[in-house]
Amino acid sequence: xxxxxxxxxxxxxxxxxxxxxxxxxxxxxxxxxxxxxxxxxxxxxxxxxxxxxxxxxxxxxxxxxxxxxxxxxxxxxxxxxxxxxxxxxxxxxxxxxxxxxxxxxxxxxxxxxxxxxxxxxxxxxxxxxxxxxxxxxxxxxxxxxxxxxxxxxxxxxxxxxxxxxxxxxxxxxxxxxxxxxxxxxxxxxxxxxxxxxxxxxxxxxxxxxxxxxxxxxxxxxxxxxxxxxxxxxxxxxxxxxxxxxxxxxxxxxxxxxxxxxxxxxxxxxxxxxxx
Numbered sequence: 001x002x003x004x005x006x007x008x009x010x011x012x013x014x015x016x017x018x019x020x021x022x023x024x025x026x027x028x029x030x031x032x033x034x035x036x037x038x039x040x041x042x043x044x045x046x047x048x049x050x051x052x053x054x055x056x057x058x059x060x061x062x063x064x065x066x067x068x069x070x071x072x073x074x075x076x077x078x079x080x081x082x083x084x085x086x087x088x089x090x091x092x093x094x095x096x097x098x099x100x101x102x103x104x105x106x107x108x109x110x111x112x113x114x115x116x117x118x119x120x121x122x123x124x125x126x127x128x129x130x131x132x133x134x135x136x137x138x139x140x141x142x143x144x145x146x147x148x149x150x151x152x153x154x155x156x157x158x159x160x161x162x163x164x165x166x167x168x169x170x171x172x173x174x175x176x177x178x179x180x181x182x183x184x185x186x187x188x189x190x191x192x193x194x195x196x197x198x199x200x201x202x203x204x205x206x207x208x209x210x211x212x213x214x215x216x217x218x219x220x221x222x223x224x225x226x227x228x229x230x231x232x233x234x235x236x237x238x239x240x241x242x243x244x245x246x247x248x249x250x251x252x253x254x255x256x257x258x259x260x261x262x263x264x265x266x267x268x269x270x271x272x273x274x275x
Contacts, residue, residue, distance in 0.1 A: 035128025086210030175257020
């Protein structure tokens with residue numbers, strides 16, 4: 001048998017390639033889960049960030065409870081019942097800054113330029129950032145709640161109230177996270193994101209009803225506190241954990257996060273595509 005005969009009997013290379021089905025491109029959910037896993041791996045490879053994540057709220061809880069609790073509420077335990085929902089809100093607001101910090105860090109390293117060149121869902125990198133936020137909020141909130149229980153805090157609404165309260169916190173953190181993602185796309189360095197973020201957050205957090213009753217404040221400041229979205233979230237969380245929340249309080253607490261999401265998610269995509 002000649003070589004020509006053998007060649008005639010063998011399929012052409014192009015025919016073999018034509019019969020191989022092209023792999024299906026990954027869907028949006030698969031992309032989002034991949035970037036979410038990337039966010040989880042950051043905690044694994046850089047566990048030091050957990051120290052900063054939980055130490056600040058723990059110090060606030062202990063200092064305010066035992067240093068100011070007696071003066072503000074008569075006893076540390078009574079003050080803890082009032083203060084612990086507030087410190088949970090404060091922790092979520094503070095931790096949301098790290099969305100922008102993480103995004104700006106990835107931009108500095110050129111990772112987002114690589115992401116844009118990949119055939120993936122355009123929102124997948126941001127989904128990963130949000131997944132990291134959720135993990136941060138759950139870890140920090142769980143540790144603070146555990147410490148509160150050890151110190152004598154008791155959620156009167158029980159486990160259901162705690163679960164609903166954490167869902168509210170995650171929704172609030174999701175909305176605030178979009179704001180800092182936009183900041184992370186606009187500024188050049190992670191330190192600038194952190195400095196700007198905490199400069200903006202500190203007045204909102206401390207001029208609220210997190211640590212004190214606003215009725216003790218001057219009239220002009222009390223009016224600001226009553227209109228502060230952080231106060232609305234704190235009031236709703238106290239109600240959910242204490243069993244006295246109303247739909248109006250919860251709805252009012254969700255207005256600001258919903259508006260931030262609706263307004264800033266499209267802005268995020270616009271800035272991302274222009275860079």
